[in-house]
Amino acid sequence: MAIEVRIPTILRNYTDGAKSVEASGDTLAGLIADLDSRYGGLQERLVDQSGLRRFVNVYLNDEDVRFLGGLGAPVKDGDTVTVLPAVAGGQPA
């Protein structure tokens, strides 16, 4: 099973500089646990006791997982998961 996980610059020290890694799981939670088993410490940067950390955004096929079930969101082979830090938006337009 292969799910592509895109890693933001700030977390690439956990993946030896890799921008993108593969992982497997049936849910986002499982996927993160799988990632953590190979890139130790990553889970703690993404998740805290209340779920996904406040300033971390995770997108499943470009859609914010918070609207797809959060950590319980189902994931499958061929999906792409993108992790990004929350930024101020707005402006210029």
Add this chain to the structure above:
Amino acid sequence: MRYDSLLDSLGRTPLVGLPRLSPAPTARLWAKLEDRNPTGSVKDRAAFFMVAEAEKDGRLKPGYTLLEPTSGNTGISLAMVAKLRGYRLICVMPENTSAERRQLLEMYGAQIIFSPAAGGSNEAVRVAKGLAAEHPDWVMLYQYGNEANALAHYETTGPELLEDLPSITHFVAGLGTTGTLMGTGRFLRENVPGVQIVAAEPRYGDLVYGLRNIDEGFVPELYDESVLTSRFSVTSVDALRRTRELLDLEGLFAGISSGAALHAALAMAEKAAAAGQRADVAVMIADGGWRYLSTGAYTGTLEEAEARLEGQLWA
């Protein structure tokens, strides 16, 4: 139509069908043309409401100075309102935003303080907050947390959409300060059962996200996740592609965040069409393409334009 002054002409913008882009006769896209506002962007609504509320509260008095973190449109809108109402304006913006916006601000008499490009809008907000703390007589209306921003849309944009498109099924807009989506979204959800409120969030390149600690991110104080029904992350290349499609297929010259909103809107409309459901999807056209010409977004191939856009803020 006749108005007593420029500010009175605010809002009541056209809602224009997009027959060539709409996926099916029963899955239609409708563009709300916010470039038809006094300074040419949706931000005129927020700027007017924030200033009016601050005047009502007594926070703003004639001759006062406004300070705002803005990489462009809010600054331009505030500059216009400040000029007409007699206030000074200082804008804090990242140094990598387009040349046209800087020029417009200076033409309106605003003073600009630049924040570093790396770190983008987060850094501009940080710098502005620091300055506000140092200068208690500067009024920071703070578009990211000022409820009057969202209120402008609750009271004007939402009702206009409902009046023009009572059969509305989706409202799609770019997500920045979140004011447009929060205000319009709340109004529509109160009045249209089952309406979908969809956010299109720009996905920038690494330079903008920079090496900032992931724990130091920023979520606008206005943001209330429960108002949205979905949120999409849209890449520069997709936003650019759709912006060009708007021009090529519908003759509509829009800014890049409009392309991002269209990308999400098309996904919604296509999903409905595939399921045999009707859809009337209103898409926010926040501004025209004028302020993005110098980014090179409209010339050359899509790949060339995407490369030029790298590192620049486009929404």
